[in-house]
Amino acid sequence: MSSLHECRLTGGYDWPLARLLAIVTAIGLTPASVAEANPSSVADPAVWPAVASPFAPSAEIEARIDRLLARMSVEEKVGQTIMADVASIKPSDLAAYPLGAILNGGDSSPRGFEQAPLSEWLSAADAFYTASRARRGTAIPIIWGTDAVHGHNRVRGATIFPHNIALGATHDPDLMRRIGTATAEEVIVTGQDWTFAPTLAVAQNARWGRTYESYSADPALVATYAPAIIEGLQGSVGPGFLGDGRILATAKHFIGDGGTVDGQDQGDTRVSQADLRDIHGAPYGPAIQAGVQTVMVSYSSWNGQKMHGNASLITEVLKGRLAFDGIVVGDWNGHVQLPGCSKSDCPTAFNAGIDMLMAPDAWKELFVNMVRQVNSGEISKTRLDEAVRRILRVKLRYGLFIKPKPSERPGAGDYGLLGSTAHRNLAREAVRKSLVLLKNDGAILPLPANAKVLVAGGAADDIGAQCGGWTLSWQGSSGHNSDFPNGESIFGGIRNAVEDAGGTVALSSDGSFVERPDVAVVVIGEQPYAETKGDIRDLSYSRAHSESLPLLDRLKRQEIPVVTVFLSGRPLWTTPEIDHSNAFVAAWLPGSEGAGIADLIFRPGDGTVANDFAGRLPFAWPRSPTASAESQPLFPLGFGLRYARPHPAQNVDE
Numbered sequence: 001m002s003s004l005h006e007c008r009l010t011g012g013y014d015w016p017l018a019r020l021l022a023i024v025t026a027i028g029l030t031p032a033s034v035a036e037a038n039p040s041s042v043a044d045p046a047v048w049p050a051v052a053s054p055f056a057p058s059a060e061i062e063a064r065i066d067r068l069l070a071r072m073s074v075e076e077k078v079g080q081t082i083m084a085d086v087a088s089i090k091p092s093d094l095a096a097y098p099l100g101a102i103l104n105g106g107d108s109s110p111r112g113f114e115q116a117p118l119s120e121w122l123s124a125a126d127a128f129y130t131a132s133r134a135r136r137g138t139a140i141p142i143i144w145g146t147d148a149v150h151g152h153n154r155v156r157g158a159t160i161f162p163h164n165i166a167l168g169a170t171h172d173p174d175l176m177r178r179i180g181t182a183t184a185e186e187v188i189v190t191g192q193d194w195t196f197a198p199t200l201a202v203a204q205n206a207r208w209g210r211t212y213e214s215y216s217a218d219p220a221l222v223a224t225y226a227p228a229i230i231e232g233l234q235g236s237v238g239p240g241f242l243g244d245g246r247i248l249a250t251a252k253h254f255i256g257d258g259g260t261v262d263g264q265d266q267g268d269t270r271v272s273q274a275d276l277r278d279i280h281g282a283p284y285g286p287a288i289q290a291g292v293q294t295v296m297v298s299y300s301s302w303n304g305q306k307m308h309g310n311a312s313l314i315t316e317v318l319k320g321r322l323a324f325d326g327i328v329v330g331d332w333n334g335h336v337q338l339p340g341c342s343k344s345d346c347p348t349a350f351n352a353g354i355d356m357l358m359a360p361d362a363w364k365e366l367f368v369n370m371v372r373q374v375n376s377g378e379i380s381k382t383r384l385d386e387a388v389r390r391i392l393r394v395k396l397r398y399g400l401f402i403k404p405k406p407s408e409r410p411g412a413g414d415y416g417l418l419g420s421t422a423h424r425n426l427a428r429e430a431v432r433k434s435l436v437l438l439k440n441d442g443a444i445l446p447l448p449a450n451a452k453v454l455v456a457g458g459a460a461d462d463i464g465a466q467c468g469g470w471t472l473s474w475q476g477s478s479g480h481n482s483d484f485p486n487g488e489s490i491f492g493g494i495r496n497a498v499e500d501a502g503g504t505v506a507l508s509s510d511g512s513f514v515e516r517p518d519v520a521v522v523v524i525g526e527q528p529y530a531e532t533k534g535d536i537r538d539l540s541y542s543r544a545h546s547e548s549l550p551l552l553d554r555l556k557r558q559e560i561p562v563v564t565v566f567l568s569g570r571p572l573w574t575t576p577e578i579d580h581s582n583a584f585v586a587a588w589l590p591g592s593e594g595a596g597i598a599d600l601i602f603r604p605g606d607g608t609v610a611n612d613f614a615g616r617l618p619f620a621w622p623r624s625p626t627a628s629a630e631s632q633p634l635f636p637l638g639f640g641l642r643y644a645r646p647h648p649a650q651n652v653d654e
């Protein structure tokens with residue numbers, strides 16, 4: 001194309017800047033469009049906003065770290081920089097391999113259980129902690145991380161909050177703070193220290209299988225949520241920060257995870273530096289200012305380079321310009337994807353600035369290789385000390401050296417806190433605030449609760465489907481309500497509301513009935529998925545779920561009014577389903593408290609309205625299956641009907 005392009009090919013980089021700018025001006029390109037024409041994966045820290053660290057330098061902590069570093073062997077230091085998965089390590093391994101952290105992956109649970117009993121989680125936490133403290137040499141206590149991404153979702157009985165996309169619809173940062181606090185309380189019950197949350201992705205393409213982990217496509221909304229959820233989990237910087245009842249949080253996935261081409265999971269985010277900063281980077285400054293202690297690097301690439309190797313973004317931007325002084329952690333074997341790297345060998349990722357590599361299964365070989373690389377100078381002692389300093393700084397701020405073992409910390413072993421009434425009420429409030437009313441023809445909603453109600457659709461009585469991925473297992477699953485001793489299905493909530501008001505309820509997944517109902521509430525939607533498995537080719541709901549439309553159509557032809565409750569981890573093209581419904585509610589992935597749906601769609605017998613809709617779309621709703629960044633969505637971002645304001649035109653809030 002342009003002569004500029006050619007001049008680069010012929011050695012344009014050597015040209016004086018003034019001359020380049022003259023050419024740029026002559027051919028009418030601005031410097032920003034030059035960056036687009038020649039995408040670079042090297043960031044310039046000077047164009048990122050300078051963030052002031054919320055932590056005053058603590059001479060006491062740094063001196064303590066100096067003393068520890070002076071005593072630690074290379075092996076002890078390398079150990080701190082590695083995290084193993086609990087399924088692949090035993091407490092006794094820590095004697096020879098003094099690792100800094102363990103995690104349980106989405107499918108891992110202690111001692112090889114598929115779903116460990118609660119007491120096993122806590123006793124495993126004690127065993128690892130005790131082993132880390134008991135070793136000879138400089139004993140640094142270990143921390144345990146878990147993906148508590150919508151409540152303490154890996155363990156049975158926990159409160160499952162709506163996924164992030166639903167929380168985005170509430171536009172309520174204070175709710176995030178309360179959810180963070182409740183989640184931390186539940187995690188402490190089973191002895192973990194750290195959650196790999198919040199996800200701060202600003203998803204730009206709903207084909208991405210992780211769209212539901214993103215609060216919104218709107219960077220400003222994600223930026224206001226980041227500090228709130230982080231302060232809920234960790235406490236606010238100042239007295240009480242990381243005190244009793246608090247855990248470590250993670251801002252993830254740095255950076256650009258939500259911007260990949262075609263929404264491909266772990267793909268390439270091809271955007272200018274300005275867009276990377278202003279869209280995907282928007283939440284990171286606020287997260288750091290709120291004191292987030294760890295940042296997880298993204299599997300994705302920026303302009304063709306894997307983030308796990310991007311020193312300019314990790315070291316210069318994140319640690320330098322954004323003043324992040326905590327731990328930069330890698331993703332699950334994320335370093336493997338760098339050129340020349342394997343699970344057990346990747347100095348490039350560490351040298352790019354990742355302080356702790358997540359090496360779930362190959363941690364032992366990685367340890368051996370890293371010790372060798374430090375001794376050979378491939379990894380410098382300075383870089384090693386810098387990483388270990390950050391890890392120790394976080395552990396000291398967290399008070400780990402003075403905390404008792406996990407089971408003796410306040411709240412530990414208090415299994416009644418999992419799914420406590422207070423937490424479930426909070427989750428139900430979140431469900432109420434997150435539902436978005438997209439259609440309400442003839443003001444059919446709110447329904448009289450004393451009616452004859454048919455509840456139909458495959459997802460009506462399925463708590464697993466309500467919860468989506470990252471629930472009990474990595475991918476989540478549907479069809480097992482007994483796995484949720486502290487949960488209620490959408491049908492369960494409707495039954496209680498209707499029967500209390502003197503109405504009748506029938507459940508039939510295919511919509512058949514004996515006695516003709518006054519109204520049908522049809523619950524349909526996506527089946528659970530996580531990460532890459534959730535990527536889709538286009539946004540058509542019915543292509544993958546051909547059973548829903550015939551069900552709606554049968555009811556419509558029998559002239560039964562239909563209220564559709566739609567469960568999904570993203571906005572989908574549902575025009576046929578909307579056309580076949582009198583009312584249509586986007587319910588996202590509401591989690592364990594299905595009763596929140598009945599709270600909104602029914603009115604008590606006395607005719608008053610108990611709760612109005614408050615949710616507004618955190619993502620635009622598509623007008624066609626292929627649309628991604630549409631100029632004319634069916635419903636724009638911010639849209640949501642209210643009972644009090646039934647006209648669509650009144651319902652886009654700024």
Ligand code: BGC
Binds near residue numbers: 104
């Ligand atoms: C995900 C992370 C998660 C990690 C540990 C990875 O596959 O990308 O979000 O924290 O696994 O489960």
Ligand code: BGC
Binds near residue numbers: 106107108332474
């Ligand atoms: C783990 C997840 C992890 C994923 C990465 C799964 O086996 O359970 O935690 O995120 O692998 O591919």
